[in-house]
Amino acid sequence: MIISELPAYLTSMGGESCKGWIIALFTLSAGLSRPFSGKLADNIGRIPVMIFGAGVCFVVGLSYPLLHFVSGFLFLRFAHGFSAGFTPTGTSAYVADTVPFAQRGEALGIQSLFGSLGMAAGPALGGWIASIWPINVLFYAAAFTAIFSILILVRLKETLTTKEPLRLGLFKLDKNEILEKRVLLPSTILFLSVFSFGVVLTLIPDLSSFLGIKNKGLFFAVFTLSSLGIRLIAGRASDRIGRVKVMRVASAVMVLAMIAVAFATSKFMLLGSAVLFGAAVGMYSPTTTAWVVDRSLDKFRGRALATMYIFLELGIGLGALVSSWLYNNKAENFQIAFLFSAGVAFLGFLLLIFIKSDRKLEPLSVT
16 A cells, blocks of 8 residues: 555655665565564464564554654664565465365465455555545555454464464574575575566656656556456466466566566556566466475475565565666666566576476475
């Protein structure tokens, strides 16, 4: 709800040169918290981890109006990232716990479908709220949506069968608990794919204004809506023909989407590129998650998903920082930034070409 309005909000405080940190700080804290959320999800349960993330979202959302200065805003962006560092890890592990292997891609596609509905409605609704009321109303509205997720979570049955109570020792990480080596390959592919996501989150609001689009959340709404149906199709296809083949198509479409954005000179062209971008996101999101779960051990599922999300946050954060540096608040640099992101996505496509298909991959189990 708030992401499309944050660049202008930060500029109003005199922080125009810090736009890249809007996404980078959020993803930094999310990435730093992933090893902890993964370990906690594997030990104390999936639901407590999800509730903590939603609680952070609520508290930080209420705090934005209180710290209306650049350093305070950047601190809140860092704190806000802990919501993304915890809730998705617990959610993906919870879903993977409840479905059979043969339907894992489809189930994770359904999960990402509902995530997309939120991502589609959020920016569009946020842009509408900000156009009518002061931005503080937007922050309060976004914060209170987290309450509804908590109300749902407290009524769910925990899927982790062997739990232990929360204790300080769980926050101590051994070096082998930070990353799950079994899932480094799909996580690397995800990193190269979501680099473009960081670029889009950072530059699309300014590009929308440059092209005369009043609602800066419109691109986000279009790309998210375009990804809805394809998520289910991609999830089912990855169950049948393999994760790698679907990811090859997703990477190729991402390259085309970034090239299309780079050369967009009108509202119609920009929204057309949003459709391509949404198709790419809709394919790689559930497929990568299923691929990671396939390659992980059941007892380390939280750690494996946390590893995936670390690479996701790293890709988004670097995409935000690099694109902000390339753009440098100059309209003539939009094309350079988006073409660079197309090149990064192409590296992912090349890597996938050399990966053997995994159609016959069976779930791993602890021996």
